[in-house]
Amino acid sequence: MTWLKEIIGTEKAIIAMCHLQPLPGDPHYDADKGMAYVLEAARADLLALQRGGVDAVMFSNEFSLPYLTDVRTETVAAMARIIGELMGEIRVPFGVNVLWDAKKSLDLAAATGASFVREIFSGVYASDFGLWNTNVGETIRHQRQIGASHVKLLYNIVPEAAQYLADRDIESVARSTVFNNRPDALCVSGLIAGxxxxxxxxxxxxAQVPDTVVLANTGMRIDNIERQLSVADGAVVGTTxxxxxRFENAVDEARVRAFMDKVKAFRAQAEPTGVKAAVKLS
Structure with a gap:
C-alpha cells in the first residue's frame, strides 16, 4: 500500500488542479475585479471538482504567467487568503503548488495544513523562465525548520517548458533523485499543461523506481485513462x-464526473479478485 491510500484514500488517485486566477502583482491581475473575483472563481472550481468526485485537489497560482522561480510575498499571501477562506468548504485532501518556488510552496503548506506539495525540488534546467536552479538540501532543511516534515513531496522530474541542463537520461534522473532525496512521488510531465x-x-x-509513487503530471484525458493508469500510480489532472x-477556462462539473466515473470503473476492474469477492459478500 502506498501513501496515496493513507493520505488520499485510494490507490490510482486523481489529484485535481484548482487553478487560481492572476493574483495581485501578476501581470494579468484584474485590479478592478479584485480579490473577490479570484476567490469566487476558485470557490466555483473547487466545488465543481468535489461534486464531480475527484480524490484530492491541489491549489496552484496557474495564471501567474509568466512564472517566477523566486516568488514574491504578495503571491503567497493571496494564496493563503484564498485557501483560508475556502477551508470550511474543502471536503477532500488538498495540496499546494506555488509556481515555481519550492520553499514558498512549503511555507504555504505549513500555513494552510496542506497534505502535499508539488514542485521542482532538484536539478538544474534551461527553461522558458531562464536558468532554473534548485538547492534541494536547503529546501528540505527549510521544510524541517518550519514544522512541515509531514508534508508529502511530489518531485517534478520533467519540468514543463524546461530541459535538464546536463545530458542525462530519464532513468538516471529517476534513480538518483530517489536515492539522494527519498521523494514521496515522482511527477512525469509533457511539454506544457495539458x-x-x-x-x-x-x-x-x-521500471527504475518500482517502490516509489510515479504520477502522470499532465495530459490525462478520458480517452487515455486506462493507458496512463495501467503504468502510473495516479495522476495530476487540470486541463481536461x-x-x-481548454487550460484557461473554468471547471466543467460534467466533464469531471464523466472522467471520474471512468477512473472508478478502472480501479474496480483492477482490484484483486479476493477484494472484489469480499466487497460483494459484505
Missing part, C-alpha cells in the same frame, strides 16, 4: 476538467 505525458517515459521511470478542455 500535453499528454509520454507513456513510454512513464514506463521507463516506473475545464470547459471544452
Amino acid at each position: 500535453a499528454e505525458t509520454d507513456g513510454q517515459l512513464l514506463k521507463r521511470v516506473k 476538467f475545464k470547459v471544452d478542455g
Whole structure:
C-alpha cells in the first residue's frame, strides 16, 4: 500500500488542479475585479471538482504567467487568503503548488495544513523562465525548520517548458533523485499543461523506481485513462476538467464526473479478485 491510500484514500488517485486566477502583482491581475473575483472563481472550481468526485485537489497560482522561480510575498499571501477562506468548504485532501518556488510552496503548506506539495525540488534546467536552479538540501532543511516534515513531496522530474541542463537520461534522473532525496512521488510531465505525458517515459521511470509513487503530471484525458493508469500510480489532472478542455477556462462539473466515473470503473476492474469477492459478500 502506498501513501496515496493513507493520505488520499485510494490507490490510482486523481489529484485535481484548482487553478487560481492572476493574483495581485501578476501581470494579468484584474485590479478592478479584485480579490473577490479570484476567490469566487476558485470557490466555483473547487466545488465543481468535489461534486464531480475527484480524490484530492491541489491549489496552484496557474495564471501567474509568466512564472517566477523566486516568488514574491504578495503571491503567497493571496494564496493563503484564498485557501483560508475556502477551508470550511474543502471536503477532500488538498495540496499546494506555488509556481515555481519550492520553499514558498512549503511555507504555504505549513500555513494552510496542506497534505502535499508539488514542485521542482532538484536539478538544474534551461527553461522558458531562464536558468532554473534548485538547492534541494536547503529546501528540505527549510521544510524541517518550519514544522512541515509531514508534508508529502511530489518531485517534478520533467519540468514543463524546461530541459535538464546536463545530458542525462530519464532513468538516471529517476534513480538518483530517489536515492539522494527519498521523494514521496515522482511527477512525469509533457511539454506544457495539458500535453499528454509520454507513456513510454512513464514506463521507463516506473521500471527504475518500482517502490516509489510515479504520477502522470499532465495530459490525462478520458480517452487515455486506462493507458496512463495501467503504468502510473495516479495522476495530476487540470486541463481536461475545464470547459471544452481548454487550460484557461473554468471547471466543467460534467466533464469531471464523466472522467471520474471512468477512473472508478478502472480501479474496480483492477482490484484483486479476493477484494472484489469480499466487497460483494459484505
